Amino acid sequence: MNRWVPGFTGSTLDRADLVRTNPEQLAALTGSLSARLLVLDGIDPVLDQDGLMVWKSLAEADPSSELIFLGFDDGKPRFAEVRPDLPRGASRSPAIFRMLDIMPPGEAGTYAAARSLIDWHLRHGFCAQCGTRTEMFRGGWGRKCGQCKAEHFPRVDPVVIMLAEHDGKVLIGRQPAYPPRRYSALAGFLEPGESLEEAVARELHEEAGLRASNVRYVVSQPWPFPSSLMMACIADADRDELTIDYTELEDAIWVTREEVQASLDGDPDAPFLPPPPYAIAHTLFRRWLEGGG
């Protein structure tokens, strides 16, 4: 696996938006002998020896499931099912992170689309506008209310994740839930009424007391836990003195290029354990070392 390719990117899925919105074509595809259904264990995938997802015939779908048309891949229509017995707001099992270690990024990208959609349907079965039960439409890329006619679309929640840079060093932080010695880039949800650049500056101020300028976008990835869009940036910080928000972070430290390189190289004397290759923070560290941003 190429660790410079952002995790969850490079899916070969053709989302076929014109098919999604065509009920006749959709109906024909669900009857097609070539139609494939994603095999899931709860909301996690089942992988073969190459780290690829296992699919089965669409005929094996649970009759009580709602079906999402993911698109075409390798010439075949691909579906995922929303089984009514799946728990709402499925938690992240440790198993999925072990699987992501071996899944090719593009395969993980296809999975990300399926997982985010399934999770969204499980938690959005009612109309937020009037409280009535809603129905899937657009091949599972939306839900519609028969009562008030509102249309609802799957959420994608933009998140900024960033390295503040000062005097050749970058700031990394640790959340209490991280594995021991793990540090990563600081991150937070973008809010209504702000740009990407403003969200980066706000988060660095809130979490570390820094004033940031010259925000540079670097790279992005989807992160399906449950439906984030991670946008990685680098910004200049006005100082290295920190005022840490301990409700968000357990610790934050400045590290040099040599220290980041040692961490990525797996050096046991490195000051921290880096995020895994499928996380955009990993890609962001690599790009920073290469002089990107």
Added chain:
Amino acid sequence: MNRWVPGFTGSTLDRADLVRTNPEQLAALTGSLSARLLVLDGIDPVLDQDGLMVWKSLAEADPSSELIFLGFDDGKPRFAEVRPDLPRGASRSPAIFRMLDIMPPGEAGTYAAARSLIDWHLRHGFCAQCGTRTEMFRGGWGRKCGQCKAEHFPRVDPVVIMLAEHDGKVLIGRQPAYPPRRYSALAGFLEPGESLEEAVARELHEEAGLRASNVRYVVSQPWPFPSSLMMACIADADRDELTIDYTELEDAIWVTREEVQASLDGDPDAPFLPPPPYAIAHTLFRRWLEGGG
């Protein structure tokens, strides 16, 4: 108004996230004599002669309104009210676009936060997970279900807006609802399971039949109709032959630097009318002419 500053950016609002999550501090602020309430006409602002929004005392709030704490500005706590008599899913009045012509971008940014939040509350009064009526929490930056305990947060919907570049020209398109002669950059919602770069490539393929590569992020802005995050990019197109999706676009054409410059200069012989200065597509055209991206 500086037309190179992205619209809706530069707000001086301090969102004071630690206050939002502290019910005692919030209660104290709502009782403060300095607390200000945004004056609205429906969901549109009311402007003074300088294009600045008019505020009144918080004591004048409708007792049946829910109150959003926007943050601090000019040392004063700022609130907006969600009046129960406001229409759900308020449509865009022509008046708001005339106002945006004169509002400073930072002022429009504060308004964008208020408008997106108010609109979100109006259309999300029920729990999407179980259908029960929800209550505001976190000073209006979320809603909570007393029944199933689900927490819901305001949506921000990422949108990619882009110029495909080929042989020194860029592609612009026209939607049927645009004013006469208006063209803009192509755009579309980012979907679950894709990166920014993948969304740009998908949209250019869906709408114009192009294969895009080398996607460069340029600049972003919030767009509160109702809650988009517009992310402007430039990408290389593999060809100039177009396959236009006429369900999305009425027309699409390639234009030169000289033609874009003439349009922005207001030349009556220019081939198209550009988007207004407060729209990110305008900023994107300016940045492209300057060699950005």
